[in-house]
Amino acid sequence: MNQAELAWRKDAMDTERRHDGADDPPSFESYARQVRQRFMRHKVAVWGLATTLLLLAAGLLAPWLAPYQPNEITDAFSAGPSADYLLGTDQVGRDVLSRLLYGTRVSLLIGFTTVAIYVLFGTLVGLIAGYYGKWIDMLLMRITDIFLSFPYMLVVLVMVSVLGASLWTIIIVLALFKWPAIAMLVRGIVLSLKKADYVRAGVALGYSTPRILLRHILPGASGAIIVNATFGVASTILAEAGLSFLGMGVKSPQASLGNMLHDAQSLTVLTEQQWLWLPAGFIILLTVLAFNFVGDGLRDALDGRQL
Amino acid sequence: MQIERLSTHYPVRGAFLSRRDKAVKAVDDVSLTLYEGETVGLVGESGCGKSTLGRTIIRLEQSSGGRIRFEGRDITHDPPKKLIPARMRMQMIFQDPYASLNPRMRIVDTLSEPLLVHRLVERHEIRREVDRLLALVGLPSSAGNRYPHEFSGGQRQRIGIARALSFRPKLLVCDEPVSALDVSIQAQILNLLQDLQEELTLTYLFIAHGIGAVKQISKRVAVMYLGKIVELAGTEELFRRPRHPYTQLLLNAYPPPDPAYRRKQSRVILHGDIPSPANPPAGCRFHTRCPYAQQRCRVETPHLSEKEHAVACHYPLA
Amino acid sequence: MGPYLVRRLLIAVPVFWGITVLSFLIMNMAPGNPVDMFINPNVPPEMRELRKELLGLNDPVYVQYFKWLAGVLRGELGYSFSSYAPVTELIGARIGPTLLLASSSLAVGLIIAIPIGILSAVKHNTRLDYLMTGLSFLGTSIPPFFLGLGLIYILGVELKWLPTGGMKTLGGDGGFADIAIHLIMPVLVLGMTIAGKKVRYVRASMLDVLGQDYLRTARSKGLSEWAVTNRHALRNALIPIIAVIGAEIPLLLGGSIIIEQVFQWPGIGQLTMEAILSRDYPTLMGLNLVAASVVLLTNLLIDILYAAVDPRIEFN
Numbered sequence: 010m011n012q013a014e015l016a017w018r019k020d021a022m023d024t025e026r027r028h029d030g031a032d033d034p035p036s037f038e039s040y041a042r043q044v045r046q047r048f049m050r051h052k053v054a055v056w057g058l059a060t061t062l063l064l065l066a067a068g069l070l071a072p073w074l075a076p077y078q079p080n081e082i083t084d085a086f087s088a089g090p091s092a093d094y095l096l097g098t099d100q101v102g103r104d105v106l107s108r109l110l111y112g113t114r115v116s117l118l119i120g121f122t123t124v125a126i127y128v129l130f131g132t133l134v135g136l137i138a139g140y141y142g143k144w145i146d147m148l149l150m151r152i153t154d155i156f157l158s159f160p161y162m163l164v165v166l167v168m169v170s171v172l173g174a175s176l177w178t179i180i181i182v183l184a185l186f187k188w189p190a191i192a193m194l195v196r197g198i199v200l201s202l203k204k205a206d207y208v209r210a211g212v213a214l215g216y217s218t219p220r221i222l223l224r225h226i227l228p229g230a231s232g233a234i235i236v237n238a239t240f241g242v243a244s245t246i247l248a249e250a251g252l253s254f255l256g257m258g259v260k261s262p263q264a265s266l267g268n269m270l271h272d273a274q275s276l277t278v279l280t281e282q283q284w285l286w287l288p289a290g291f292i293i294l295l296t297v298l299a300f301n302f303v304g305d306g307l308r309d310a311l312d313g314r315q316l
Numbered sequence: 317m318q319i320e321r322l323s324t325h326y327p328v329r330g331a332f333l334s335r336r337d338k339a340v341k342a343v344d345d346v347s348l349t350l351y352e353g354e355t356v357g358l359v360g361e362s363g364c365g366k367s368t369l370g371r372t373i374i375r376l377e378q379s380s381g382g383r384i385r386f387e388g389r390d391i392t393h394d395p396p397k398k399l400i401p402a403r404m405r406m407q408m409i410f411q412d413p414y415a416s417l418n419p420r421m422r423i424v425d426t427l428s429e430p431l432l433v434h435r436l437v438e439r440h441e442i443r444r445e446v447d448r449l450l451a452l453v454g455l456p457s458s459a460g461n462r463y464p465h466e467f468s469g470g471q472r473q474r475i476g477i478a479r480a481l482s483f484r485p486k487l488l489v490c491d492e493p494v495s496a497l498d499v500s501i502q503a504q505i506l507n508l509l510q511d512l513q514e515e516l517t518l519t520y521l522f523i524a525h526g527i528g529a530v531k532q533i534s535k536r537v538a539v540m541y542l543g544k545i546v547e548l549a550g551t552e553e554l555f556r557r558p559r560h561p562y563t564q565l566l567l568n569a570y571p572p573p574d575p576a577y578r579r580k581q582s583r584v585i586l587h588g589d590i591p592s593p594a595n596p597p598a599g600c601r602f603h604t605r606c607p608y609a610q611q612r613c614r615v616e617t618p619h620l621s622e623k624e625h626a627v628a629c630h631y632p633l634a
Numbered sequence: 635m636g637p638y639l640v641r642r643l644l645i646a647v648p649v650f651w652g653i654t655v656l657s658f659l660i661m662n663m664a665p666g667n668p669v670d671m672f673i674n675p676n677v678p679p680e681m682r683e684l685r686k687e688l689l690g691l692n693d694p695v696y697v698q699y700f701k702w703l704a705g706v707l708r709g710e711l712g713y714s715f716s717s718y719a720p721v722t723e724l725i726g727a728r729i730g731p732t733l734l735l736a737s738s739s740l741a742v743g744l745i746i747a748i749p750i751g752i753l754s755a756v757k758h759n760t761r762l763d764y765l766m767t768g769l770s771f772l773g774t775s776i777p778p779f780f781l782g783l784g785l786i787y788i789l790g791v792e793l794k795w796l797p798t799g800g801m802k803t804l805g806g807d808g809g810f811a812d813i814a815i816h817l818i819m820p821v822l823v824l825g826m827t828i829a830g831k832k833v834r835y836v837r838a839s840m841l842d843v844l845g846q847d848y849l850r851t852a853r854s855k856g857l858s859e860w861a862v863t864n865r866h867a868l869r870n871a872l873i874p875i876i877a878v879i880g881a882e883i884p885l886l887l888g889g890s891i892i893i894e895q896v897f898q899w900p901g902i903g904q905l906t907m908e909a910i911l912s913r914d915y916p917t918l919m920g921l922n923l924v925a926a927s928v929v930l931l932t933n934l935l936i937d938i939l940y941a942a943v944d945p946r947i948e949f950n
């Protein structure tokens with residue numbers, strides 16, 4: 010038992026002695042407040058959250074914010090930043106700022122959808138493997154081993170190229186090789202929680218297995234899942250950008266942050282038209298960094314008491 | 317409830333490819349009958365299998381042999397659905413009140429969940445039923461709106477008892493219900509259990525590793541060692557005249573409050589550790605630590621005699 | 635230890651089998667037929683059929699799989715669709731540069747991460763710690779291709795300190811110094827990614843160990859803080875780090891694709907891109923299989939090594 014826990018238990022006993030406490034506020038609110046306070050103390054996490062919200066707003070509002078249509082070909086080619094084109098135009102004559110806004114939209118869409126899919130699936134696998142144990146666990150864990158053996162970038166790249174890159178194939182393939190991590194995380198938590206007396210009490214009270222898994226075990230894993238998912242959005246956006254950079258992700262003419270950097274592989278673009286790749290690179294960096302900081306803040310904030 | 321030759325073994329993987337998968341015999345060939353309204357104490361060192369026995373008879377662990385008969389019906393192999401009526405008549409109180417309540421649920425939700433899941437109480441009447449349960453264990457209605465961590469250990473244990481009583485069961489397995497509590501609180505909980513027993517004609521299987529609580533609450537006491545019951549007798553009788561050497565040593569280890577009495581007794585102390593239940597000694601399982609062990613004890617397994625004061629020993633004490 | 639080893643090895647067998655199945659399945663999801671897609675449309679249909687027959691593409695899928703698996707077990711991965719060379723040869727010719735790149739990056743990553751992580755832990759919750767942790771986040775968040783392009787622009791083009799790509803200077807001797815100078819930038823980029831993750835891991839592991847009782851004992855014996863950190867904490871903190879190095883192998887192999895593309899490094903990553911662009915399925919299948927097998931094998935080795943180093947692991 011660590012110090013914090015001891016102090017907490019002592020505190021609980023003091024509460025008993027003090028009064029019956031009928032007028033205490035319900036505890037979930039106080040817990041939520043505690044988490045919020047801890048998160049707010051984490052300054053970079055707050056910065057991350059603000060940036061994330063800003064990027065989300067930019068992505069959602071792209072159609073209204075963008076000065077031009079993302080694929081609209083203007084009469085300026087490879088023009089540097091100017092009053093008309095704040096971040097210049099690309100070689101085909103499209104407005105870079107507009108494409109950046111739409112690219113952010115696509116990156117966030119892929120990030121969130123992919124994570125939602127694999128978190129759902131991985132959690133399900135983890136719950137089943139951890140709770141049922143025995144051969145089901147053995148089988149599911151070997152399958153996760155198989156998926157985890159493939160280097161992520163390599164297998165995703167090859168599979169997307171084989172299936173043909175569309176938004177949905179990219180999302181499905183990115184998710185297909187990401188669920189094992191969540192499955193293993195959830196499985197570990199289930200293994201420890203299923204021995205908890207309150208779960209045993211649930212069995213003794215004749216609750217169905219889905220009820221026990223979803224209402225009594227899953228909430229105990231939710232903190233870890235949320236943290237992992239936040240980091241997952243960051244790494245998924247990074248992976249998609251990598252795919253697009255290699256020319257195997259979101260295909261031109263659709264704008265994505267990664268494929269805007271694809272052109273920078275040519276030395277002219279790299280050295281003479283920095284407006285074509287520097288902003289896109291910074292936006293990716295900013296997005297990934299923001300999500301990573303939020304994840305870190307959430308981890309610290311949720312960690313305190315294992316609630 | 318009747319337990320006949322019940323065993324609970326956990327598989328332990330043996331050396332790889334050796335084919336001889338071993339098993340931890342946590343409960344091995346145990347027979348015991350619980351009569352309505354009585355309390356049977358179950359004592360033994362930690363690791364002797366007493367908690368496993370408790371969990372097995374209410375089907376929280378699957379037995380590997382023997383039979384469990386409850387209210388005239390064999391429930392040993394009932395599938396979960398068929399087991400529900402029996403579950404409603406037998407419940408469990410857990411040892412650690414800090415682990416036995418879901419920390420994310422308010423007390424009112426913890427107490428109403430079983431009743432709502434099994435549709436025993438209408439939703440609009442649930443709060444009244446929860447209040448009744450809380451009152452039964454001496455807690456105010458306002459406790460319902462709070463979360464477990466706002467309560468002390470003793471209060472939580474009361475909530476655990478309230479939850480166990482929500483089905484109005486007949487049998488309660490109390491798995492060391494007071495050993496995690498402060499001494500002053502222990503007495504309160506024991507009194508509560510006794511009051512409830514009278515009021516609701518409950519049957520208790522009261523598991524403890526300390527002798528004190530068992531002595532206060534039990535009508536009969538069973539002593540367990542390495543998965544087997546070695547002695548079973550009325551509480552008075554057992555404490556006055558233990559017949560199994562292990563029981564005697566166990567009683568010796570428990571200091572009576574009277575120092576004068578303590579001095580009179582020539583104290584033989586229990587030496588050594590309890591052997592691994594994965595690899596229990598042959599013959600009488602206690603022979604490795606028994607001060608009176610003889611050749612026969614190393615070879616032949618003694619069985620529990622079928623007397624009022626039952627003992628499993630080749631050379632019981634007078 | 636013996637039985638543990640055997641069991642660990644036996645678990646790897648079905649996993650390896652699963653890897654072959656998955657590698658094969660991915661390639662068979664491809665729409666259309668590679669021969670139809672890639673052979674010059676002027677080739678007469680009967681010639682096309684002959685090619686398909688020769689490549690075994692008219693067999694049912696499971697027959698194709700077992701033929702391929704039989705080859706794999708003999709150490710053959712089939713023939714490239716585009717160059718007709720054996721896939722094993724193609725991979726063999728390119729694996730050297732990638733191993734060089736990956737192992738140097740791992741080494742550099744650890745050389746950066748371990749001291750910084752330890753420093754961060756010893757000085758935890760100071761400004762220095764925050765700075766280091768912040769930098770480590772930057773390291774994991776920066777897209778490697780962006781960092782790579784930035785370095786090429788600054789160090790290669792503007793300052794002209796380092797070559798912008800390739801492994802050797804054209805017409806150069808290809809000696810140690812020549813390769814080393816080409817290696818600096820790609821290794822820096824890949825090493826940064828590794829270091830970013832590892833800094834936080836080393837820091838956490840070190841903090842964990844620093845809080846243990848035996849260190850308090852060591853301190854109370856009057857040992858200097860340096861001796862405590864160095865002799866007692868470090869060893870115990872680094873053991874778990876061995877285990878997570880295994881987790882870096884797939885990252886290195888995957889990450890090197892992008893790095894090799896950015897720096898024109900002639901390794902497996904470039905081969906992958908070439909094979910993708912020419913729809914060279916046997917080569918891609920072979921690449922996936924080899925990469926996954928390397929990961930499986932290193933994980934196996936690390937588990938065994940870890941078990942040998944950490945006396946707390948039981949072998950039953």
